Amino acid sequence: MNEVNEILSQLTTEEKEKLRAKKVLVTGGGGFLGSWIGETLLALDTKVYCLDNFSTGVRRNIESLKNNKNFRLIEGDVENFETDESFDFVFHFASRPAPDDYVLHPVETLKANSIGTLKMLELSKKSNATFVYASSSEVYGDAEVIPTPEDYWGKVNPIGVRSCYDEGKRFSEALCMAYFRECNLDVRIVRIFNTFGPRLRADGTYGRAISRFLTQALGHQPITIYGDGQQTRSFTYVTDTVTGILKVATSGLAKGEVFNIGNTEETKIIDLATLIIKLTESKSKIIFLPPAKDDPRRRRPDITKAMLTLKWAPRVSIEEGIKRTIEWLKNQKI
Numbered sequence: 001m002n003e004v005n006e007i008l009s010q011l012t013t014e015e016k017e018k019l020r021a022k023k024v025l026v027t028g029g030g031g032f033l034g035s036w037i038g039e040t041l042l043a044l045d046t047k048v049y050c051l052d053n054f055s056t057g058v059r060r061n062i063e064s065l066k067n068n069k070n071f072r073l074i075e076g077d078v079e080n081f082e083t084d085e086s087f088d089f090v091f092h093f094a095s096r097p098a099p100d101d102y103v104l105h106p107v108e109t110l111k112a113n114s115i116g117t118l119k120m121l122e123l124s125k126k127s128n129a130t131f132v133y134a135s136s137s138e139v140y141g142d143a144e145v146i147p148t149p150e151d152y153w154g155k156v157n158p159i160g161v162r163s164c165y166d167e168g169k170r171f172s173e174a175l176c177m178a179y180f181r182e183c184n185l186d187v188r189i190v191r192i193f194n195t196f197g198p199r200l201r202a203d204g205t206y207g208r209a210i211s212r213f214l215t216q217a218l219g220h221q222p223i224t225i226y227g228d229g230q231q232t233r234s235f236t237y238v239t240d241t242v243t244g245i246l247k248v249a250t251s252g253l254a255k256g257e258v259f260n261i262g263n264t265e266e267t268k269i270i271d272l273a274t275l276i277i278k279l280t281e282s283k284s285k286i287i288f289l290p291p292a293k294d295d296p297r298r299r300r301p302d303i304t305k306a307m308l309t310l311k312w313a314p315r316v317s318i319e320e321g322i323k324r325t326i327e328w329l330k331n332q333k334i
């Protein structure tokens, strides 16, 4: 089964009908998550407007969508976007997502998650659209409560190197809730935990552990771990994350709500590196680099709310997801 069919098979008929034959704007629609959202919506005969500046997105992600009569690409920055169109849903996913990259572009990262969010909320208000915001587990910072539920407030350094992202996401969440409370706008916030799978940038040039390790392992290059590798993350396969996002977008119980969407399997980075070496049959050795600044020690979501409210839970194990990603990577020409 391909990814889109797998996502569709996990949505109820009612959820699919709410998304069918609609008009949707996906900011960051040329990126990893945005392109899977767009492709799934196109399969439901929905018109998809993809807004992207390709700062981190890859054109190849949407190559197969371009010929679809319901797909429209708009190249530009979300913070400058103007339109007379109106939409049924706005998915605001435009942002540089990876620490190695966003620390080099802090102003741009903050603009996409402040001015960009404001613009998309205004557009949603004008359109009477449902607004879905791609927030992040990073709003929890170096969480002291593990597994972390949605009502944990977070432990974030507001002036640290990662604050352009963490605080951008936190500001956007506050802005979403302000539009919900003051304008009764239908906003929904998804706190996404590390997601991987086909279309995650395969060149490994910016720092997401799974794509970097896979690229290094397949090339038999040293696997680079920042710190001692004892830090943990929860890795979610892309079909599970996109299914969760679309359930948040359509649930009758999600207006003005925030949901953790992530896998509860907590993995040490050193164990991830070892697993990837095994699955790729690589000759790579592991090398340890100085720890990244303000790197959270542990990350694991409490997904009780999503399980009870959305009837959602991840289905793909990390090992299965990595095997599928390896297959995809082997077919890429990079």
Ligand SMILES: NC(=O)c1ccc[n+]([C@@H]2O[C@H](COP(=O)([O-])OP(=O)(O)OC[C@H]3O[C@@H](n4cnc5c(N)ncnc54)[C@H](O)[C@@H]3O)[C@@H](O)[C@H]2O)c1
Binding pocket: 027, 028, 029, 030, 031, 032, 033, 034, 051, 052, 053, 054, 055, 056, 057, 058, 076, 077, 078, 079, 092, 093, 094, 095, 096, 097, 111, 112, 116, 134, 135, 136, 137, 191, 192, 193, 194, 195, 196
């Ligand atoms: N993938 C994850 O593990 C993860 C986890 C938590 C949150 N998120 C959030 O989900 C969203 C999508 O992430 P992704 O993994 O698909 O990353 P991605 O880099 O593949 O996609 C982001 C897209 O946004 C575009 N973009 C960036 N800034 C823009 C701007 N100012 N104007 C227009 N387009 C812009 C990029 O070119 C890219 O195509 C992001 O907001 C990210 O912060 C992702």
